[in-house]
Amino acid sequence: MIETDLLVVGAGPTGLYAAYYAGFRGLTVTLMDSLPEPGGQVTALYPEKLIFDVAGLPQVKGQDLVDNLVAQAAQSKPDYILGHRAEKLEQRGDRVRVESDQGLEVLAAAVLITAGIGTFSPREVPVGQEYEGRGLRYFVPKLDELSGLDVLIVGGGDSALDWASSLEPLARSVTLIHRRTRFRAHERSVERLLQSRVRLLTPWELHRVFGEGQIDGVEIINNATQERAALEVQAVVAALGFVADLGPMTRWGLEQRARHIVVDSAMRTNLPRVFAAGDIVDYEGKVKLIATGFGEAATAINNAVPIIRPGAKVFPGHSSDVG
Numbered sequence: 001m002i003e004t005d006l007l008v009v010g011a012g013p014t015g016l017y018a019a020y021y022a023g024f025r026g027l028t029v030t031l032m033d034s035l036p037e038p039g040g041q042v043t044a045l046y047p048e049k050l051i052f053d054v055a056g057l058p059q060v061k062g063q064d065l066v067d068n069l070v071a072q073a074a075q076s077k078p079d080y081i082l083g084h085r086a087e088k089l090e091q092r093g094d095r096v097r098v099e100s101d102q103g104l105e106v107l108a109a110a111v112l113i114t115a116g117i118g119t120f121s122p123r124e125v126p127v128g129q130e131y132e133g134r135g136l137r138y139f140v141p142k143l144d145e146l147s148g149l150d151v152l153i154v155g156g157g158d159s160a161l162d163w164a165s166s167l168e169p170l171a172r173s174v175t176l177i178h179r180r181t182r183f184r185a186h187e188r189s190v191e192r193l194l195q196s197r198v199r200l201l202t203p204w205e206l207h208r209v210f211g212e213g214q215i216d217g218v219e220i221i222n223n224a225t226q227e228r229a230a231l232e233v234q235a236v237v238a239a240l241g242f243v244a245d246l247g248p249m250t251r252w253g254l255e256q257r258a259r260h261i262v263v264d265s266a267m268r269t270n271l272p273r274v275f276a277a278g279d280i281v282d283y284e285g286k287v288k289l290i291a292t293g294f295g296e297a298a299t300a301i302n303n304a305v306p307i308i309r310p311g312a313k314v315f316p317g318h319s320s321d322v323g
């Protein structure tokens, strides 16, 4: 059983900033996320895209923002519990007990839910799932890991095209297959790829993955002509989208509206000691942005502090004064 002042469920941008802020307010903090990497939607869906509307950063690449949030949060020495989905939440006197899908228990003085659009798991490739971790991957948080390799990317959306563009300068070769002839991505991204050395094959699908231990190659099939082709690749990046699921949270007794958690202006939910912030929340006028998530995280933590430490103030003073 892990004991902590604050458990943050969801290590997306809102949860990461909340972790920093909890430390700034002198709380011990634990972050739980079902994904293997922090960063939420930014890392999973658009790590290579430029973001232009985060205050103070005229433009920042998605993954750079996440890396900076992780570095900022590190000042608070958070404990990360990654690859665990928060499954159960229940009140235990003046504590909240959360249990993960793998039976890990956390007892917290307060919980902040920053679960975005819910747990999102990558859509699995139709064949070759057994190669996950042996050449097949659904995320590429560190592009360098694929440098010098022949890479196959499967998918036709923004993330597939983004991975292809960013891997092109590093990989020995990049081939992208998509089962339709049209891409579901920004026109600019498609044009950029057409002018690059990425090989685009449509309408082709993954038919078989092979290799002793690690992936050595794949067989692909043209779904219009049934023609088959073998490709020598050492890495397959499956970018087939994500399935979002509020799942367990719907059973925690939280007041919900249209698949979101209802909060008041202090980011309190209807459950004692349980707060929420970021894309997961709903209140009148809510706008889903990274910037608003940051503000809501600070509001939630500052309002949680007097509950965790009776007598403490909501307003902390300024970080520039407090240090």
Ligand SMILES: Cc1cc2nc3c(=O)[nH]c(=O)nc-3n(C[C@H](O)[C@H](O)[C@H](O)COP(=O)(O)OP(=O)(O)OC[C@H]3O[C@@H](n4cnc5c(N)ncnc54)[C@H](O)[C@@H]3O)c2cc1C
Residues within 6 Å of the ligand: 009, 010, 011, 012, 013, 014, 015, 032, 033, 034, 035, 039, 040, 041, 042, 045, 046, 050, 051, 052, 053, 084, 085, 086, 087, 114, 115, 116, 117, 118, 119, 120, 158, 248, 249, 277, 278, 279, 280, 288, 289, 290, 291, 293
């Ligand atoms: C393609 C795209 C481009 C975007 N561009 C911009 C932009 O330019 N500017 C902008 O401001 N916003 C942008 N957004 C929106 C922005 O990404 C979101 O507003 C932001 O990610 C919300 O952050 P969050 O931390 O609240 O939630 P998320 O980023 O969704 O993170 C939530 C985390 O909670 C985890 N989680 C969920 N349920 C559980 C559970 N039960 N147990 C454990 N973990 C759980 C998830 O795995 C996830 O990691 C964009 C979104 C997309 C898809």
